[in-house]
Amino acid sequence: xxxxxxxxxxxxxxxxxxxxxxxxxxxxxxxxxxxxxxxxxxxxxxxxxxxxxxxxxxxxxxxxxxxxxxxxxxxxxxxxxxxxxxxxxxxxxxxxxxxxxxxxxxxxxxxxxxxxxxxxxxxxxxxxxxxxxxxxxxxxxxxxxxxxxxxx
Amino acid sequence: xxxxxxxxxxxxxxxxxxxxxxxxxxxxxxxxxxxxxxxxxxxxxxxxxxxxxxxxxxxxxxxxxxxxxxxxxxxxxxxxxxxxxxxxxxxxxxxxxxxxxxxxxxxxxxxxxxxxxxxxxxxxxxxxxxxxxxxxxxxxxxxxxxxxxxxxxxxxxxxxxxxxxxxxxxxxxxxxxxxxxxxxxxxxxxxxxxxxxxxxxxxxxxxxxxxxxxxxxxxxxxxxxxxxxxxxxxxxxxxxxxxxxxxxxxxxxxxxxxxxxxxxxxxxxxxxxxxxxxxxxxxxxxxxxxxxxxxxxxxxx
Numbered sequence: 034x035x036x037x038x039x040x041x042x043x044x045x046x047x048x049x050x051x052x053x054x055x056x057x058x059x060x061x062x063x064x065x066x067x068x069x070x071x072x073x074x075x076x077x078x079x080x081x082x083x084x085x086x087x088x089x090x091x092x093x094x095x096x097x098x099x100x101x102x103x104x105x106x107x108x109x110x111x112x113x114x115x116x117x118x119x120x121x122x123x124x125x126x127x128x129x130x131x132x133x134x135x136x137x138x139x140x141x142x143x144x145x146x147x148x149x150x151x152x153x154x155x156x157x158x159x160x161x162x163x164x165x166x167x168x169x170x171x172x173x174x175x176x177x178x179x180x181x182x183x184x185x
Numbered sequence: 186x187x188x189x190x191x192x193x194x195x196x197x198x199x200x201x202x203x204x205x206x207x208x209x210x211x212x213x214x215x216x217x218x219x220x221x222x223x224x225x226x227x228x229x230x231x232x233x234x235x236x237x238x239x240x241x242x243x244x245x246x247x248x249x250x251x252x253x254x255x256x257x258x259x260x261x262x263x264x265x266x267x268x269x270x271x272x273x274x275x276x277x278x279x280x281x282x283x284x285x286x287x288x289x290x291x292x293x294x295x296x297x298x299x300x301x302x303x304x305x306x307x308x309x310x311x312x313x314x315x316x317x318x319x320x321x322x323x324x325x326x327x328x329x330x331x332x333x334x335x336x337x338x339x340x341x342x343x344x345x346x347x348x349x350x351x352x353x354x355x356x357x358x359x360x361x362x363x364x365x366x367x368x369x370x371x372x373x374x375x376x377x378x379x380x381x382x383x384x385x386x387x388x389x390x391x392x393x394x395x396x397x398x399x400x401x402x403x404x405x406x407x408x409x410x411x412x413x414x415x416x417x418x419x420x421x422x423x424x425x426x427x428x429x430x431x432x433x434x435x436x437x438x439x440x441x442x443x444x445x446x447x448x449x450x451x452x453x454x455x456x457x458x459x460x461x462x463x464x465x466x467x468x469x470x471x472x473x474x475x476x477x478x479x480x481x482x483x484x485x486x
Contacts (some may be wrong), residue, residue, distance in 0.1 A: 146310050148291040152268050172291025173312055174193065176376060 043076060050097040050117040051107075058110040059090035061184050065106050065139055066099070068168050073097050085113060093138075106139055108132045109182065111167070132163045140168060143181035147173035156185065187484035190297035190304040194315040194351045199358040203324065205325035207471070208477035208486055209323050211245075216473070219249025220485040227280035228254035229272070230307070231263060231287040236446065236468065237307050237316075241284050246252040253280065270299050277301040282483060285309075305484050311347050316478060317445060318351040325356075325402055327470070328441040328463060332359040336399050340366040341406035341426050341451060343373040348445045349406060353377060363388040364396060368422040370413060393425060398435050403428070405444040405451050405464075423450070430455040443467050 054062050056079050063077075065071055074095040084091035098118060107114055108130040115185040118126040136158040142149050149156045149172055158168035158177065186201055197205070212218065227246045230238055233256060245252050255261045260274065269292060276283060277300040285296055288309040293306035293313065308314040326332050337356060343349050343365055353363065354375075363381070365373045365388060372390060381388050389396075397403065408426055413419040427450060428442065441463040444452060448464070456462050480486035 142291075144290060146288070146290045148269070148287075148289040148295050148309075151289055152270065152295070154295060170291060172294045173310075175290070177313075 043074075043093075044108050044122060045074070045093050045095045045119055048073070048093065048097050048119050049099060050119060051092045051094075051104075051111075052089070052115045052117065053083070053085060054092065054107075055086050055113075056088035058091045059092070061110040062090075062107045062114075063112070066103070068092070068094065071097070080183040084168065097126055102133070103132055104128070105133045105173065106136070109136065109140065110184070114140065132160055132166075134160055136160060136168055139185060140177065141183040141185050142170045142173060142175070143177040143183070144173050144175045147175065149173075163174045186203045186481045189301055189482065190300070191308075191315050191478060191482065192292075192293045192297050192304065192306045192309075193313045194318045196315070197390050200475060202319070202355065203359070204275045205319060205474065205477045205481060206323050206326055208481060209319075209473040210327075211486075212473040212480075213470070213475040216247050216476075218247070218476075219482075220480050221245070221248040221250035221483055224248075224250040224280065224281045224483065226252050226479070227276045227283045228252050229261070229276065229283060229285045229287075230254070230256050231255045231258040231261070231285070231292075231356065234286050237286060237314075237471075240468075240471040241307060241316075241475055242477065243472050244479060245284075247472070247477055248479060250281075250479075254284075269296060273299045273304075304426055305478060305482065311345060313351060314347055315351060316471070316475055317348050318355050319478060320467065320474040321348070321352050321404075321443065321445070323470050323474045324441070324443060324463060324467040329401055329439060332356065335359070335361050335401040336364065337361050337363045338366060338397065338400045338403045339373075339406070340394065340403065340428070341408050342412060343367040343406070344371040345409075345412060346406045349373075349404070350377060352404065354380070356386050357381065357386055361386065364400070365390045366392075366394060366426065368392065368408075368418075368425065370418065370422075371408065392456075393433065394428070397432060398437065400436060400440055403436075403440060403442045405448070407447075407449055407451055427451055428456055429451060429453045430459055433459055433461055436461065 059079050077092040079090035082089045114130045116128040117124045138155045157171035161167040161169045167176040169176050273296045284305045284307050288310050288311040290310035293309040297304040410419050440461050444464040
C-alpha cells in the first residue's frame with residue numbers, strides 16, 4: 034500500500050484509517066458506523082484512484098478504535114475494506130473486515146410485505162451466503178440479496 | 186413444546202412432529218376431550234379465513250376452552266391505528282394462548298417475541314402456515330401408514346405456494362422422493378432445490394402431468410391467474426395441470442390425492458367420487474391436528 038495515497042488526506046496521530054471503501058459506499062459506511070454522530074476529528078476523501086475499484090474512498094477517524102463486531106457491519110457495503118490502526122503516526126495493526134453470521138438493525142428487508150417494513154422493528158438477518166450475499170430475514174424468512182441491499 | 190410458540194414448521198423437530206401426529210390420532214378416535222376447560226384462547230384473525238378459523242374454533246370448543254377474538258381486522262382496534270405489538274401485549278394479558286392470522290409476513294414471529302403466552306401461527310401472509318403442514322403430514326401418515334420413503338408429486342404453483350414449501354421442508358425429514366410438476370413460471374424456487382440437495386434428497390422436475398404411476402401422494406395446488414405477467418401464458422398452461430379421473434387409472438392402489446383447498450378447476454369434479462380423492466377428509470383432519478398442537482403447547486397432554 035502506498036503511503037502517499039493515505040497522505041492525500043492528512044495523517045492522524047492515533048486512531049483508525051479505513052481504506053479501500055468503494056466510493057459509492059462511503060456515506061453508507063459513515064452512517065453504519067455512526068460517524069455522523071460522534072465528536073472525534075474525522076477526515077475523509079472520496080473518488081480517489083484505486084487499483085481495486087474505479088474509485089475508492091478513505092476515512093480517518095482520530096482517537097477511535099473499533100470493536101471487531103462493530104467494524105464487521107461495514108462488510109456488507111465495503112467487503113474489501115482494510116483497517117489500519119494508527120498509534121503515534123505508525124500503522125501498528127492491519128485488519129480485514131469479515132461478513133458476520135448475523136446482521137442486526139443495519140439492513141432493510143427487501144420484502145415490502147415483511148412486518149419489519151410496516152412496524153417499527155429492529156431487523157435481524159442470518160447470513161446464509163457470504164459470497165453471493167443472502168440475508169435471511171428472521172421474521173419473514175425471505176432472502177435479501179446484494180442487488181436488493183438497502184441500508185436502514 | 187410446552188409453552189413454546191409454533192410459528193414455522195421448522196420450529197419442531199422430527200420427534201416433536203411425530204409426537205403431535207400421535208396425539209392427533211388419539212383425538213380422532215375420541216374428539217371430545219375437555220382438557221383445556223377453564224382456559225381462554227384468543228383467536229385473532231387480522232384477515233378473514235373461513236376454513237382455518239372454523240377448524241381452530243371447533244378444536245378449541247372440543248377441548249372445552251373458550252374463545253375470544255375477532256374475525257377480521259375491521260372489527261379490531263387495528264383500524265384505529267394500534268400497532269400489532271400493542272394488540273399482542275394487551276391480548277396476552279387476557280388469554281392463555283393466541284391463535285393469529287395476519288397478512289404481513291413475519292408477523293407471527295414478531296408477535297411471539299412480544300407475547301407473554303404462546304402464539305400459534307394460523308398463516309402470516311405468504312410465509313408460513315404450520316398447522317396446515319401438520320394436517321397434511323397427518324393425512325399422509327394416516328393414508329400411507331408411514332411418512333418414510335414416499336414418492337411425493339407436487340403439482341401447480343410451486344413458486345408462490347406456501348403450503349408446498351412448508352410441506353417440502355417437513356417431509357424432508359422422512360427421506361422422500363419429490364416430483365415437481367409446474368410450468369416454468371411457477372417452478373420450485375432455487376433456494377428449495379439447494380435445500381434438498383444439501384439434505385441429500387432426490388427430486389425431479391417435469392412440465393407435464395406424467396409418471397403418475399410412481400406416486401404415493403399427489404399434492405395438487407391452484408394455479409392462480411394473477412401470478413402470470415402474460416395472460417396468454419396463463420390460458421396456455423391453466424388446463425395442463427388439471428387432474429381428471431381417467432388419469433388415475435394406472436396409479437398405485439395406495440395413492441391419495443391431496444389439496445389444501447379451496448380448489449378452482451385443477452381437480453375435475455369427476456375425481457371426487459374416486460376413493461383416491463382425499464381432500465375433503467384432509468380438511469377434517471385439521472381439527473384433530475390443531476387439538477393436538479394446542480394441547481401439547483398448553484401442556485395438558
